Amino acid sequence: GENVEQHPSTLSVQEGDSAVIKCTYSDSASNYFPWYKQELGKRPQLIIDIRSNVGEKKDQRIAVTLNKTAKHFSLHITETQPEDSAVYFCAASRSSGYSTLTFGKGTMLLVSP
Amino acid sequence: DSGVTQTPKHLITATGQRVTLRCSPRSGDLSVYWYQQSLDQGLQFLIQYYNGEERAKGNILERFSAQQFPDLHSELNLSSLELGDSALYFCASSVGGSTGSYEQYFGPGTRLTVT
Numbered sequence: 001g002e003n004v005e006q007h008p009s010t011l012s013v014q015e016g017d018s019a020v021i022k023c024t025y026s027d028s029a030s031n032y033f034p035w036y037k038q039e040l041g042k043r044p045q046l047i048i049d050i051r052s053n054v055g056e057k058k059d060q061r062i063a064v065t066l067n068k069t070a071k072h073f074s075l076h077i078t079e080t081q082p083e084d085s086a087v088y089f090c091a092a093s094r095s096s097g098y099s100t101l102t103f104g105k106g107t108m109l110l111v112s113p
Numbered sequence: 114d115s116g117v118t119q120t121p122k123h124l125i126t127a128t129g130q131r132v133t134l135r136c137s138p139r140s141g142d143l144s145v146y147w148y149q150q151s152l153d154q155g156l157q158f159l160i161q162y163y164n165g166e167e168r169a170k171g172n173i174l175e176r177f178s179a180q181q182f183p184d185l186h187s188e189l190n191l192s193s194l195e196l197g198d199s200a201l202y203f204c205a206s207s208v209g210g211s212t213g214s215y216e217q218y219f220g221p222g223t224r225l226t227v228t
Contacts, residue, residue, distance in 0.1 A: 032215060043115065043203065043219040044156065089156060098209065100146065100169045101217060105155040 002027040004092050006104025013080050014112055021107045023090035024072040032095040033066060033073045038087045038106075048075070051095060080111045116140065117206050117220035125226045131192040134223045136204030138185055144168070144209025145187040146217060147179055150201040162187055163209045194227045201225075 003026040013019050025033075031052035036044035050057045050064045050073065057064050061080075066073040077084055087108050091101040116139035126132055138145050147159040149172075158171035162181035173179075176194075181187040191198060201224050205217040 034216065036219075043221050045115075046216060046218065049216065093215065095215060098144075098163065098168055099215060100158055100161055100171065102158070103156045 002030060002092055002102040004090060004102050004104040006090050006107055008107060009105065010108045010110070012110045012112065015080060015082060017080055019077045019080055019084070019109055019111075021075045021088055021090070021109070022072060023074070023092075023104050024070075025092040025102075026071065027092065027094070028071065029094050030092040031068075032093050032099075033064070034091050034101070035062075035064060035075050036089045036091065036103075038089065040086075044089060077109075080109075082111050082113050085109055085111045115218040115220065117142075117204060117218055119202075119204050119220035119223050121223060122221065123224050123226075125228065126194060127228055128194055128196060130194050130227075131190065132194065132225065134189040134191070134202050134204075134225075136187045136189070136206075136220055138187070138204075138206030139218055142206035142208055142218075143185065144207045144215075145181055145185070146205040146207075147173075147187070147189050148203045148205065148219075150203060150222075151197075151199075154200075156203070159189070191225070196227050199225055199227045 034049035038044040063076045087106045090104040093099040118137045143164045148156045159173040161169040179189045201222045204220045208214045
């Protein structure tokens with residue numbers, strides 16, 4: 001089955017800095033890679049996703065890059081703000097409505113004012 | 114608000130007891146997924162249903178079972194509860210199917226405390 005490794009487990013940055021979270025996956029058939037943000041005690045929220053037919057996707061201050069050859073993908077957050085503080089999870093699956101997501105263990109991002 | 118609802122929000126029960134968690138998917142979604150999130154742990158996939166049928170099983174204990182009803186809501190049954198079952202239980206939904214979209218949207222979760 002799929003295995004997703006996520007690094008780092010914690011990341012502390014100053015407000016305004018950039019943050020990068022990296023994930024690797026094992027199943028070469030995976031082609032859907034979402035990122036979720038989870039604030040303390042809240043639900044995971046889908047913030048951005050990428051499919052294998054593109055190498056990069058941006059949405060305002062967040063972007064995701066994908067390297068299918070190396071089987072890794074990354075989340076980039078620019079101009080971080082204190083409200084970006086949360087746990088971020090990456091996941092991978094085959095792009096089928098029957099497929100299940102395999103999640104990484106999460107990265108706790110702390111943005112200091 | 115994702116459109117996925119879960120009840121109850123909190124549940125406190127004793128070891129050995131049985132509880133039922135309920136989930137209603139977003140309107141139009143046919144797939145329901147259940148996840149367990151323990152303290153400082155990631156999201157562990159338990160089970161998936163699509164249009165009433167079980168589609169995939171993850172790390173679900175034999176003491177746990179689930180079903181999806183004709184109106185597409187789903188219930189997760191946890192029995193012979195142990196202290197280690199204390200966790201947040203999330204339900205997620207997607208359109209699903211061979212041609213449907215597969216983005217999963219999570220409900221607010223049920224926090225289960227076993228004492």
